[in-house]
Amino acid sequence: MKSLSELTDFYYENLHPAIEDLEKKRKHVKSRVFLFGVFFFTD
Amino acid sequence: MEYFFLLIDLMIFSFFQNNLSWLLFINIAAGSFVYKFLIKDYSQEFKDKVISPLVSEIDKNLIYKKDVHVEEFKFINSRLFPEIPDKLEGNDYISGIIDNVKIELSDLHAKKKHTNSHGKDNWSTIFQGLFIVSQFNKNFSGSTVVLPDIAQNSFGNLIGSWLQSHNSNRGELIKMDSPEFEKEFVVYGNNQIEARYILTNSLMQKLLEFKKKSRHNLYVSFVFNHIYIAIDYGRDLFEPSVFKALLEYKVAIEYIKTLHLAIGVVEELKLNKKLWSKL
Numbered sequence: 001m002k003s004l005s006e007l008t009d010f011y012y013e014n015l016h017p018a019i020e021d022l023e024k025k026r027k028h029v030k031s032r033v034f035l036f037g038v039f040f041f042t043d
Numbered sequence: 044m045e046y047f048f049l050l051i052d053l054m055i056f057s058f059f060q061n062n063l064s065w066l067l068f069i070n071i072a073a074g075s076f077v078y079k080f081l082i083k084d085y086s087q088e089f090k091d092k093v094i095s096p097l098v099s100e101i102d103k104n105l106i107y108k109k110d111v112h113v114e115e116f117k118f119i120n121s122r123l124f125p126e127i128p129d130k131l132e133g134n135d136y137i138s139g140i141i142d143n144v145k146i147e148l149s150d151l152h153a154k155k156k157h158t159n160s161h162g163k164d165n166w167s168t169i170f171q172g173l174f175i176v177s178q179f180n181k182n183f184s185g186s187t188v189v190l191p192d193i194a195q196n197s198f199g200n201l202i203g204s205w206l207q208s209h210n211s212n213r214g215e216l217i218k219m220d221s222p223e224f225e226k227e228f229v230v231y232g233n234n235q236i237e238a239r240y241i242l243t244n245s246l247m248q249k250l251l252e253f254k255k256k257s258r259h260n261l262y263v264s265f266v267f268n269h270i271y272i273a274i275d276y277g278r279d280l281f282e283p284s285v286f287k288a289l290l291e292y293k294v295a296i297e298y299i300k301t302l303h304l305a306i307g308v309v310e311e312l313k314l315n316k317k318l319w320s321k322l
Contacts, residue, residue, distance in 0.1 A: 001141070001310055002101055007299045010100050011093075018092040019289050022085070029085045030285040033078060040074055 082285055089283040090135070097299065098137055101306050105139035112136055112149040113174050121176075121271035122186050123262045124169050125212050128153035133174075135281045137306065142315035148175040148305050150280050151273075172259065172276035173305055179241075179270040180314050187232035187241050188213065189250065189263040191275075192225070221247050227254060228261075241265045249312050256304055256311075272308060 002010070011019075090109040098107040112133025119127060131153050138147035153169040190213075213231040217238045224247040232238040254261045260275040280301055287294045309315055 001303075001307060004296075004299060004303055007097065007100060007303060008296060011097065011295050011299060014100075015093060015096060018096075022089055022092060023289055025085050025088065026283070026285050026289065029082055033081050033285055036077060036081065037074075040070075040077070 082283075085285065086283055089289075090281065093283075093289070094135065094281050094298070094302075097302055098306075101302060102139065102141055104141065105137055105306065108136045110134055112151055113147060113176060117176050117271070118151060118153060118174065120266060120269075121174075121264050121273070122188055122266055123190075123264050123271060123273050124153065126155050126169050128169055129156040130154045130166070134279070141306070141309045144178050144180075144309045144314050146175065146177040146306070146309055148173060150174075152279070168277075170262075170273055170275065171278065173272075173274040173280060173301075175270075175272040175274075175305060175308055177270050177272075177309060177314055179265060179268055180316055181241060182268055183237050183241060183265065184267065185232060185234040185237050186214075186264060186266040187217070187230065187234075187238040188265075189228050189230050189242070189261075191260040191262065192227055192229045219247065220244070224248075224251060227251060246312065253304075253308070253311055270312070270314065274305075 087109070094109070095107045098105050112131070113136065115128070115131045118124075118131060131151065133149050133151040136147070136149040138145075140146070150172070151174040152171045154166045155169050157165045157167060159165065214233050215231060215235065217230040217232050217235055219225055219228075219230055219239075219242060221244060228250070230238060230242065250261070250263060257274045259277075262271075262273040262275065264271045281298065283289070284294075289295065304311075
């Protein structure tokens with residue numbers, strides 16, 4: 001079985017393009033959640 | 044949108060005018076429901092693009108299914124939790140064969156329904172965390188259950204021991220030779236000899252190390268040639284948070300460590316070392 005450090009390398013090297021793409025989506029979803037929170041708790 | 048929520052709140056308020064805590068509770072529940080709805084697509088994509096490749100990287104023989112969980116009968120067969128769940132939810136199912144040992148695991152949330160005198164239903168959690176099932180490397184016919192030693196840790200040795208020995212629905216209390224193990228765990232079973240045959244000093248040491256690594260309460264049982272492990276995380280694992288960046292080392296290592304710990308149980312407990320002697 002692969003070690004923790006090998007898996008960490010795999011995460012940052014091989015998954016990097018997918019993670020960067022997901023990061024953009026995360027920021028977009030975060031702003032939607034934030035907007036919803038503002039509407040919901042200040043209604 | 045704003046008027047919609049205002050209308051809902053007014054309707055709810057008219058029902059619970061004298062009970063603001065109900066209003067707060069309903070607001071939190073509605074907020075959590077909408078949050079889950081908003082992050083659903085992101086969460087699914089995260090599992091497809093991050094968790095699934097990570098699982099394959101750990102071992103090519105493993106299969107990952109994000110919407111499946113360990114079957115209910117296996118949870119019940121484990122005898123780890125005496126209550127039968129009324130609802131069992133879960134996800135992030137991983138299965139496969141590592142070093143010739145069959146293993147499966149998933150997130151599980153077992154709940155029990157209670158109805159109060161007013162006829163209202165309440166749900167309590169029996170278990171929430173990671174549930175692992177694997178073949179065990181020894182043959183045995185009975186059951187041995189290893190639980191966190193909550194009684195002795197909470198009430199001290201005297202009252203704790205008395206409470207443990209009077210836990211009638213768990214079977215016979217089995218005292219182990221290792222003081223270190225006894226401090227962390229309590230063992231019940233239906234066969235003293237078999238329990239000692241399974242829980243060797245080496246396995247007790249490995250369970251202590253595994254508990255230390257998981258940093259959460261550990262429930263382990265040995266039933267009909269299988270080992271069941273429940274790690275009580277108290278939350279759904281492998282779910283991404285929109286408030287934490289995926290490139291942050293702390294976030295990444297948390298997912299990797301949890302997967303490595305769960306799948307590494309075969310190696311960690313030496314389940315791949317065949318010990319085919321029979322009792």
